[in-house]
Amino acid sequence: MIHISVRTISLAVFCAASTCNAGAESANALEQDMVLIPAGDFIMGSNKLDDTLKSKEFGSVKPWFMDEHPQHKQHLNAFYMDRYEVTNARYRAYIADGHQPPEYWLETGYIVSIKPEKLKELDVEKLRRLAVERFDIDADTRTMDKPQLLSAIQQHFQEMDVLPVVYASWFDANAFCRWAGKRLPSEAEWELAARGRDGNEFTWGNDWAAGKSNTGDQEWPMGVAPVGSYQDDKSPFGIFDLAGNVSEWTADWYQPYPGSDFSSADFGHKFRVVRGAAWGGSGHYALQLYLRGAYRFNLPANYAKEDLGFRCAKDEKSTKSNKKAKAPL
Secondary structure (H helix, E strand, O other), X not given: OOOOOOOOOOHHHHOOOOOOOOOXXXXXXXXXXXXXXXXXXXXXXXXXXXXOOHHHHOOOOOOOOHHHOOOEEEEEOOEEEXXXXXXXXXXXXXXXXXXXXXXXXXXXXXXHHHOHHHHHHOOHHHHHHHHHHOOOOOXXXXXXXXXXXXHHHHHHHHHHHOOEOOOOOHHHHHHHHHHOOOEOXXXXXXXXXXXXXXXXXXXOEOOOOOOOOOOOOOOOOEOEOOOOOOOOOEOOOOOEOOOOOOEEEEEEEOOOOOOOOOOOOOOOOOOEEEEOOOOOOOOOOOOHHHHOOOOOEEEOOOOOOOOEEOOOEEEHHHHHHHHHHHOOO
16 A cells, blocks of 8 residues: 655655656756857846845845946857756656655655656546645546546646746755756856846846746736746747846855956855746745846755745757767767
């Protein structure tokens, strides 16, 4: 008999790491849907000032705009970036390869999606209980037979598949990207991908407009929206959800820009840079300020939250090298 509990459920209950690959994406699939950003110059940072002292009005500890100074031109080599934030489905392949799942996968029962056929071994009454208590199926399960219950649970998994993975620390994000043959984007790469070469204020342009990204204005069952749901939150390079949905880790330490005269006790090898606004989990809120492509934030590398995720990047040269190495002789 299989016992499924919010705290005692584990990967080992459902499968051994060597055989647990049902529904998992292959390494080749993980390489798909990346956007090539050609080499070139772009405008990074800003020279904005908080003339009206709005930061004090909102109780912000960090002065607004100052760590974005000075606006400057920067050159980057060509690189690839994921079109979408890393989803639960993509992260599942990593977990199926023997890595630790996020805690909320246990709480929501999503961990079972790695080996869903195990659910067929449960009787109807246990499935009904799990459908309500673990999978949060919004239906009268008392009238559902086993095939209907299994179908409803599978739909629950499919809905979670396309949500960005959250509660990922910097260490989790970095490890996943390396496992996938990629890396976390640098702070400069993230900003170029979001703002374009001309330094747009937002992913969609320079004019503010509400409702263009997921910042909590619309209700989604888990706060986060399926990746790519906001067609207006698309950068000049065709990359989605850089303004909202989840904030994203970058590879870099939180440091001043070259030529900056702003000093902060947070600078140094203490915090990692986080970019992009989020839907606004518990204790968080989204301001127009946070949706700006130049906005910088910093967090401890072990921090994890329900509105914090990531995406991966890759050097163009490494991609070409891999393709060349795989070519038949």
